[in-house]
Amino acid sequence: MENQGRASVLAHRDFRLLFGGSSISALGDQFTLVALPWQVLRLTGSAAALGLVLAAMALPRAIFMLIGGAMVDRLSARRILLLARGANALLVATLAGLVLGGAVAMPAVYAIALGIGMATAFAYPAGSALLPQLVPPSQLASANALFMGARQLSLFIGPAMAGLVIGIHAGHGTAEARGLGMAFAIDGASFVFSLASLWLIRTATDRQPHATGRGVLGDVAAGVRQIWADLPLRAFMLYAAVVTAFVGGPIQVGLPVLANSRMDLGAASLGVLMTANGGGMLVGGFLSRVVARRAAGRLGMLVLCMDTMAGFALAALALVHSTAYGALLLAGVGVLAGIAQIAIVTWIQQRVPPAMMGRTMSLLMFTFMGIGPVSAAVAGSLLKLISLGALFVGAGLALSAIALGCLASPALRGIGTARPDGAPA
Template identity: 30%
Template sequence: MSDGGSVLAPLRETNFRYYALSRLVDRAGSTMAGVALAFAVLEVSDSATALGIVLAAYSIPMVVFLLAGGVLADTFGRTLVMQATNVLSAVSQLGMAALVISGTAELWHLVVLAALNGTATAAGMPAMAGLLPQLVPRAQLQQANLVLAVPENALMVLGPAISGLLVVTIGPGWALAVDGFTYVAATLLLMRVRIPPPLPREDPPGVLADLREGWTYLTSTTWLWVVVASFSLLNAITSGAFNTLGPVLATETDIGEGGWGLIRSAEAVGFLLCSLVLIKIRLRRPLLWGMVAIAFGGAPMIALGIEPVLVAGAVAAFAAGIGSQVFGLGWDLAMREHVPDEMLSRAYSYDMLGSFVAIPIGQLTIGPLAAVFGVQPVMLIAGLAYATLALATLASRSVRDLTRVTTVGPVATTPTP
């Protein structure tokens, strides 16, 4: 890689080191939480519809509060918002773990606590996404993304498999407890990140004016709204067909809970290996390659829809992991190189809002659809639709032709007022 020095160059920045370690600790728990929560719900209520309700309870507050999260981050400072939301996430996750471990959990408990966790996540995600350009020089953004991705993806290889093992041996509550404690540790590490708060504006425009400004930027930036609109449907398909029906299909076939954990780990192996390869590759057209790659996200649904076999599901998930890593890097480069820093958290909040807005619909409708048409046929159709929608996004020239920014800028230690 010719730009920005070696791949480890971002680690020379003290703020980046603590930020990276905080994210790594948080990811160590969250890689286990998804598998654990799915089987915790199925233990309380053996129903795909019930699982969809709990997942929707997490997703709906994310949709509602994402825009507020972007404004909070750009107004009060991204590190402060991340610390506060981590504390709230820890409280909700540890409460859920205690109920599951004690055997007193009821479906409504999980719904309420999942909603609280989703609220915290919504407020914190735009802050986390917008913080990186303040920590490293702009020329090192690709290296910084990969420094974060490699160890996180390594954890994602082990997390789902370990979580599946815990579910089988001692129950799903312990994995949720680990995730809760990692929020606490991540918050302590974030306290070492020293970023000056945003400078106060002489005439603060107010929340609504900030949101209007962000909306204007979104609608006037073609590549941004086209990809966001595409992911509104893609994420609804994934959250409904793969994340909701996948554990149900596993429990009904020879795949089992442990096998489902291995499938998720195979996806993470794809993340990890691809992130290592991308260290040597410069994505000159980040969205072109990103959208081609993300189309492989339909492969696990197609494979499991045709025949729920562990090996086929794992291989397809591995391919999906590669595609997801390529797109993730391409999207972050496009956002962080082309969006002005003072607009970045709001742009990410609209990105996340559009990408997540249809997720609850997918989660709530997939169970009834599977009850009528069968789990496997719904999975197969969902996978084919996913791949088709991803490739259709390339009809936009703005998406196909977006290139990297070649100018080198300093570390943005103080947001533009």
């Protein structure tokens, strides 16, 4: 039955176009995600500069995401996605040209990172709104499963491919610049496939754009009120925000520095670490349904216990000098994250009314994308004062302590139990 459901989803021409173009683009994104931190470290040698570049990319993405959602509601999701990905393609191609031409400098890197963040703020809500227009409601679950699997697969194979492209030209000067420039160029080329697929898609909203009856601020306020009134959902949002603040930035900044300063394969080591984490998340995604079923109403307890274990694994990165050992630890963290992520998203989808789903998910993404870059900038600055090992130990033990402390919260422990009216909680 599962295979029939997937075949039936892929029978839709427009869905195949979106899925194919988006999957190739997601794979290309991994080349920039590996090459950009490496480029910054080669230009500056500064973890603080890396944190600022990540913040320049992520802050506008978080701030403008809600505005992007409002634009999608008023115009065509396909056209907004075309414009956003077109802007991304131009920006990444410009960066590739600067690197290959030996003219790259940090002001240009900051400006391009800022532009990529703004374009992505419109691409995320547009992509989320376009998918339901291409398949019947009964097939949305299969469609989302295919997209999630493709994303995890890109996380699994993309960083290793990027590390290989950069690592072939390992060293200093022109040779390494060629490898980094090629990585950015591959990402730029992947956007061309996405743009071509979007150009061929036709939806009714292209001809009949619609406007919402309420402004974007009113929609955001209604979403916040809905979440605040739902105690378990509110508790999870606050938990996610605290975890992102204490853990997200140190890991995002720390891994490139770890590969650059300690490991034997350089950029290839960073690719291996990211690949191991993506592979773990892919495995966790496959295990999630079985694990969540066995949790039988104790999803909150399960997530908090897994986060506790993940924290200890992240703290152990302080002792890592081997690419293989680091990959093993991050693969384990990925398995735990994959299980928790899919289980929690499924719980939210079952709990939240369809009319509020977009705003709820946007606010959840806003929580990660708004706090994450600030955390990354702080972590980069902290590395001027503390060692890399201390950063990993602090972040990992903070995650374990937060998760263990939250076991005392009935609202978080109760995630996944049934409401008195029989609806999922």
